Amino acid sequence: MRLKLIEKHRSFGGEQCKYSHYSEVLQCVMTFSIYLPSNKEMKKIPLIWWLSGLTSTDDNFSQKSGFQRLAEKYQVAVIIPDTSPRGEHVADDEGWDLGQGAGFYLKATQDPWAKHYNMYTYIVDELTTIASTLVPNFSGEESIMGHSMGGHGALVIGMKNAARFKAISAFSPILSPSQVPWGIKTFSTYLGGSKASWKEWDASELVKEAGIPPILITQGTQDQFYPKQLDETIFLKNAQENNQVVNYKKMEGYDHSYFFIATFLEDHFAFHMKFLR
């Protein structure tokens, strides 16, 4: 594993870094960003994962959310993966909601996607190993949050690894991918036409399992993709039938943008820190 540091900025007392590396899992060069708080008191540092939405890279959250103020305040590291494998040799599509920039944090099984599109294993295994070497005094505690496609990713990865992630939160997430246009398009492409194979990547199915982490979701009422792509009905019904407490908040007048995320990010950090301490 050779990491190349490509950016480093002091930010709120800590360091905002960007790395590139060759991913063995994805078989391409990837970038990711990581914030390390100042840790002046040399305490144990937990790690929050942020998964971004369609068309994003690791830069959107690092540049537009203002999260560094909160990561420093709470003394937590934050890692931001890219949203898909990248490169000229990596399968792609003309649409902005499929292919590069739209990895959906799953493990593709269909050609030509299966070779590179395995963001799930990249995050859960390969990037996890890297992160653990980069966070000084890592406490071993982790949680996960994300936005839109990345909100779906946070829910799926968090629930599939319930013993590992102490909390999950999402801004305007895709909650029932098997039922909405974005999810149907990508799942049928990456996973094939058999809907049985979609279930393990569908948050509305996974929320039926026992012992999943606490969940916070924030959704803006003026979101251009709500409710069509982001409908919460099935997810909340299944959660309730499973006695899983989900804190689902609707915020009047907010849209799908980083202006929305920045506004409510402190609520999400505070929620995560309840379970990371």
Next chain:
Amino acid sequence: MRLKLIEKHRSFGGEQCKYSHYSEVLQCVMTFSIYLPSNKEMKKIPLIWWLSGLTSTDDNFSQKSGFQRLAEKYQVAVIIPDTSPRGEHVADDEGWDLGQGAGFYLKATQDPWAKHYNMYTYIVDELTTIASTLVPNFSGEESIMGHSMGGHGALVIGMKNAARFKAISAFSPILSPSQVPWGIKTFSTYLGGSKASWKEWDASELVKEAGIPPILITQGTQDQFYPKQLDETIFLKNAQENNQVVNYKKMEGYDHSYFFIATFLEDHFAFHMKFLR
């Protein structure tokens, strides 16, 4: 004056808006952004001007600084002009530090620049009139801040209009444009070779005047343009000889980026609010 609203996002309870309009002063279509706080208590609202640096538009500060949290906290409106006239018919240069994106907030006198490059009058007159119509319950109180070229702009506009602006602050500003490469290049191009004509646009000269507003400056020590483009020596010497108190702070390890601005923006807002209340 016809304004076209091209973006509106709820942000921290207030509204982040982006407008386009035809500028009579600049003779081209311009965009600007403005934040209006929620003003739930229906109080009088002051206005802070933000001037951006080279290559920026009004989007950089609105998307990367996180200022909306502070504008809502202090219940102040913030207006962000673009950095130059724009358009295919507007004179330009191949360099990123001259022409479009590099208006330097002055009034050009040389051809082909004089026709459009008058950001000074655009801001001090035309955009001021527009802003006063957009801020509900405008208190009439104003202050000005900026970054790099925009830090220079804030100092120059603030000091040339000392009765109007209650406070001035700048992040990593050009302080002696007549002495440094960026300033020499633009001043000789926009204003001509006679250095006498440069003085009215040079913060190090203007700081010799009486009765100028209180000034706060923050500079990162790892700024890639410091000290070459951003040297403070002459400005601080002239300020001291004039008994003008300038709070000039150096911050260890910080660079020229918005990560730096975001970190210290709360200090700047707190400084401005001392004089806007």
